[in-house]
Amino acid sequence: MSRQPLVAGNWKLHGNKSMVRGLMDSILAAVAExxxxxxxxxxxxxxxxxxxxxxxxxxxxxxxLGAQNLSIHDEGAYTGEVSAGMLVEFGCQYVLTGHSxxxxxxxxxxxxxxxxxxxxxxxxxxxVLCLGETLEQREDGITEAVIGRQLDxxxxxxGVAAFADAVVxxxxxxxxxxxxxxxxxxxxxVHAFIRRTIADMDAKIAGSxxxxxxxxxxxxxxxxxxNQEDIDGGxxxxxxxxATDFISICKAL
Ligand code: PEP
Numbered sequence: 001m002s003r004q005p006l007v008a009g010n011w012k013l014h015g016n017k018s019m020v021r022g023l024m025d026s027i028l029a030a031v032a033e034x035x036x037x038x039x040x041x042x043x044x045x046x047x048x049x050x051x052x053x054x055x056x057x058x059x060x061x062x063x064x065l066g067a068q069n070l071s072i073h074d075e076g077a078y079t080g081e082v083s084a085g086m087l088v089e090f091g092c093q094y095v096l097t098g099h100s101x102x103x104x105x106x107x108x109x110x111x112x113x114x115x116x117x118x119x120x121x122x123x124x125x126x127x128v129l130c131l132g133e134t135l136e137q138r139e140d141g142i143t144e145a146v147i148g149r150q151l152d153x154x155x156x157x158x159g160v161a162a163f164a165d166a167v168v169x170x171x172x173x174x175x176x177x178x179x180x181x182x183x184x185x186x187x188x189x190v191h192a193f194i195r196r197t198i199a200d201m202d203a204k205i206a207g208s209x210x211x212x213x214x215x216x217x218x219x220x221x222x223x224x225x226x227n228q229e230d231i232d233g234g235x236x237x238x239x240x241x242x243a244t245d246f247i248s249i250c251k252a253l
Contacts, residue, residue: 003210005226005253006167006233008040008066008128009240010096010214020047021054026243028058030250037233037253040064040094041240045082052091066094066128069102072115074122084123095120096235098130098150100173110153117154121162128167128235129154130214131194135174144193151197160201168194168211169235175215177237184224184231187213191230219245222252 015023020043031039039062043051048065055063071081087095096102097120098113108116113129120127133146147170154162170190172182182190191211199206213225214235225231233253239245 003208003232004038005036006038006040006210006212007236007246007250007253008042008094008169008212008234009236009246010042010068010099011044011240012068012101012237013044014241015043015047017047017050020050023241023243023246024051024054027246028054028060028063030243030247031060031062037250038062038064039250040066042066042068042094042096044068048087048090048092055091064093065091066096067092068096068099070095070097070116070120070125072112072119074119084120084125087125088123093126094128094167095125096130096169097127100130100132100171100176104173110150111157113150114154114157117162117166118158121158121165126165126167128169128212130169130171130235132171132173132176132215138172138174143190147190147194148197151194155201160198160205163198163202163205163209166209168209169214170194170211171214171235177216179216181216181218181221181225182213184228187225188228188230191228195230217249219248219252222249226253 067087070084074083097116102108117127131147131150133143137146195206210232212233212235213231217234217236
């Protein structure tokens with residue numbers, strides 16, 4: 001089963017207009033050359049319109065836009081929230097759900113993540129569902145139990161069929177922004193577990209589901225990770241802010 005590789009850059013809370021312009025100019029120039037790997041950038045909300053215009057202006061075929069978060073609500077008295085429909089209007093195709101920083105720093109529970117997953121799909125966005133264990137959980141030998149629980153919460157709410165229009169990202173919490181990367185074998189083991197869990201319910205959906213790895217991916221470790229059978233690309237944080245690094249990670253696929 002061939003799955004189109006995807007590299008998504010999560011810019012987190014970084015950027016200003018001139019940095020966005022410089023970063024996008026480099027990415028757009030480099031990515032126009034490739035048609036095999038899909039590339040997505042996920043800037044903070046205020047820069048979505050600017051990035052949307054830059055992508056359109058460059059006529060870039062392989063570059064997609066995504067957001068880092070969304071509201072579970074479509075509209076209403078929810079000050080400070082941004083709905084999935086608004087993201088679609090600004091050209092987004094992807095949105096992160098369940099990033100470990102949202103879970104740990106903003107109290108997002110498995111149920112809230114499942115609600116966001118549903119809200120994203122209701123508007124036609126592809127959720128990128130992030131799953132990951134902490135170092136303590138890994139050392140306690142409960143990695144699969146944790147990932148299974150995070151995945152089940154979404155399957156219970158949406159059904160396994162919803163994964164035909166979603167992406168999963170395995171991001172061990174201990175590897176995010178720490179410089180510690182899961183070894184290709186460690187990552188592959190969890191990716192295979194995720195695919196097996198979905199396959200037990202629907203083999204076809206499992207076969208076409210893209211499962212990204214995230215956690216200190218850099219130009220020098222990307223190829224070894226991406227060579228693993230069940231790793232279909234990367235969710236990149238720190239290295240997504242440096243054009244040369246991000247582009248060489250994309251080219252590692
Ligand atoms: C992330 O925030 O999703 C991430 C993977 O960050 P980093 O690449 O910096 O570890």
